[in-house]
Amino acid sequence: MLDVRGLRKVYEGSGRRVEAVRDLTFTVAAGELVCLVGPSGCGKTTLLKCVGGLLEPTAGEVFLAGRKVDGPPPGMAFVFQEYGRSLFPWMRVGQNVELPLKQKDLGKARRRELVADALASVGLADAAGAYPWQLSGGMQQRVAIARALAYEPEVLLMDEPFAAVDAQTRADLEDLVRRLWRERGITVLFVTHDIDEAVYLGERVIVLSASPTVVREQLKVDLPAERDQLSTRVAPRFAELRTHVYERIQAAKRGVATAKTDTPPPH
Amino acid sequence: MRGANAALGAAGLAAFLLLAEAVPRLGLVEEDYFPPAGRIADALGTEITDGAFWTALGDTLTGWALGLAIAVGAGIVAGVVLSTVPYLREATASTIEFLRPIPSVALIPLAVLLYGTELESVLLLVVYASFWQVLIQVLYGVQDVDPVAEETARSYGLGPWARIRHVLWPTALPYVMTGVRLAAAVALILTITAELVIGAPGLGARIAVAQTSQAVPEMYALIVVAGLLGLLINVGARSVERRALAWHQSVRGEVAV
Numbered sequence: 001m002l003d004v005r006g007l008r009k010v011y012e013g014s015g016r017r018v019e020a021v022r023d024l025t026f027t028v029a030a031g032e033l034v035c036l037v038g039p040s041g042c043g044k045t046t047l048l049k050c051v052g053g054l055l056e057p058t059a060g061e062v063f064l065a066g067r068k069v070d071g072p073p074p075g076m077a078f079v080f081q082e083y084g085r086s087l088f089p090w091m092r093v094g095q096n097v098e099l100p101l102k103q104k105d106l107g108k109a110r111r112r113e114l115v116a117d118a119l120a121s122v123g124l125a126d127a128a129g130a131y132p133w134q135l136s137g138g139m140q141q142r143v144a145i146a147r148a149l150a151y152e153p154e155v156l157l158m159d160e161p162f163a164a165v166d167a168q169t170r171a172d173l174e175d176l177v178r179r180l181w182r183e184r185g186i187t188v189l190f191v192t193h194d195i196d197e198a199v200y201l202g203e204r205v206i207v208l209s210a211s212p213t214v215v216r217e218q219l220k221v222d223l224p225a226e227r228d229q230l231s232t233r234v235a236p237r238f239a240e241l242r243t244h245v246y247e248r249i250q251a252a253k254r255g256v257a258t259a260k261t262d263t264p265p266p267h
Numbered sequence: 268m269r270g271a272n273a274a275l276g277a278a279g280l281a282a283f284l285l286l287a288e289a290v291p292r293l294g295l296v297e298e299d300y301f302p303p304a305g306r307i308a309d310a311l312g313t314e315i316t317d318g319a320f321w322t323a324l325g326d327t328l329t330g331w332a333l334g335l336a337i338a339v340g341a342g343i344v345a346g347v348v349l350s351t352v353p354y355l356r357e358a359t360a361s362t363i364e365f366l367r368p369i370p371s372v373a374l375i376p377l378a379v380l381l382y383g384t385e386l387e388s389v390l391l392l393v394v395y396a397s398f399w400q401v402l403i404q405v406l407y408g409v410q411d412v413d414p415v416a417e418e419t420a421r422s423y424g425l426g427p428w429a430r431i432r433h434v435l436w437p438t439a440l441p442y443v444m445t446g447v448r449l450a451a452a453v454a455l456i457l458t459i460t461a462e463l464v465i466g467a468p469g470l471g472a473r474i475a476v477a478q479t480s481q482a483v484p485e486m487y488a489l490i491v492v493a494g495l496l497g498l499l500i501n502v503g504a505r506s507v508e509r510r511a512l513a514w515h516q517s518v519r520g521e522v523a524v
Contacts, residue, residue, distance in 0.1 A: 078422035085415035100423035
């Protein structure tokens, strides 16, 4: 579904040349939930913006369902970390969710249906008339997720969406993403700096190196599909996986070269 | 709290009027040039029964409203175009900085040469003075667009026109409102000035006539009317601002989350 080949991004400006992303190649299959995790400042956001067509890569290509991405593609929705700035304060919740749909040739009745359905599935059915700033942070991020869902994307890109909410809200939102992914069969690419979150959420975790970024390891998460905050997080396998990813990230921070492996650690 | 403030305001105004009545009567100032407040009030009462006064008021309001409307429309369009077309802002910045400080009244001779004492003369001065107020605010407002909001709009496939309408315009609106409020006040000043100096029909011209015919209380009465007009315009502009920006943090106040 999503095919990233040899992606490279170099920022140039005011005499400085920063290579944020060196060489990234990975694929995300249709209906997969993949977490990208890496040390902070490793160019995760840059990578995601290139994938989403918001930034032009210096080299390399991104394909969505076989078509080259050269601008925000219609089959992709983006959820930003800064929900407060990503939602428009001058529009009510319902209008925020509906706005992207107005760019798609949809009838008014169909738009309303999509908005109501998306808000209901994030548990905010009765918030359509409120302004975003009247809601708590977690609720605002739910609205942003509803806006993405209503857009009916094939691929959902999420850029550290829960970095700015408190721990309890974060746990709820993680379960929400798992549930929506299973219900709707959307392909999700989820960027995070939180190792536990990556292992808890993902079917696969891609570990990135420090900047300039390359793929360090791809790890299949062989936890059961049915996950919950209590039992999954204390399962021995969860601990093994998270320890493994943690070691990899620490090594990445130190810049130690380790052999690239695509196999999960032994049981 | 609010009631107490209103009471204090009323008391202050009463004290001021009392002072304006007492000072000339006590002979502290020349009564011929500074008539007591009571005589000004009498003159005002006579004025409002005179049809010519209402015609003059209508002329002034026409000049003000037309000039303001043209300035606001032109300022918004020019501001959005200047800041959305690449390089245009940079190319025009120095010219704007040169033209903007030219006092509108310096254009009076030009206005007289072009249009005599017609309404167009008033409009030229009003538009020139108010246009910059709006333009500068629009230019600032457009720069205030949040990059995350802009990227959100782009990621959902909003084209340039939809982004102007749904992101740029609402972001700039608080600035535009400030610009309009400033422009409304400036437009009134310039309308009265043009009428007073050029003699275009209106309140200003009537003040000039009262002055040359030694009708001092009438002159003050007309000045009071001009002041009340300014007050009403400011109050009106603020209430429009509050309605249009109910979502904005400067208006919405604290919200329980």
